[in-house]
Amino acid sequence: MEVATKLAFRYLAAFGLGETLSFVTGSSVDDLRRDPALRKKVDALLKKEYEGAKVIIKDWARAVAEIAAVLIDHGQISGEQAKEIYSRQLNGRPT
Structure with missing residues (x-):
């Protein structure tokens, strides 16, 4: 703050x-x-x-959770992997 x-x-x-x-x-x-x-x-x-930040977090919660899971499991995520996760949520496909 x-x-x-x-x-x-x-x-x-x-x-x-x-x-x-x-x-x-x-x-x-x-x-x-x-x-x-x-x-x-x-x-x-x-x-x-x-x-405004709360709205963004709520809107992208599924993608953020999936990215967090990848980071927990693998310690890193590529830009392409993150882009694919966000694209799936943006297009309404399950993440």
């Missing part, structure tokens, strides 16, 4: 991708403590992206 919070802070306050063109430097933790409005925006962005 620390890395995600820092990235969200930079996205909103340092890269000019928030609602304002203001630029903030320094420690994101210090700036978040001093600016409740920025803290609220960072929190909202983190919640939005967390919900």
Whole structure:
């Protein structure tokens, strides 16, 4: 969460991708403590992206589980094997 919070802070306050063109430097933790409005925006962005990540994980759970099983059994997986697993799920075939 620390890395995600820092990235969200930079996205909103340092890269000019928030609602304002203001630029903030320094420690994101210090700036978040001093600016409740920025803290609220960072929190909202983190919640939005967390919900999106949960949807992706849910949508691809079968493929992820199969890839995990291959990794457990063999210690590695090729790009082609992973691509085939994802393709099967994408095309509705059993993984």
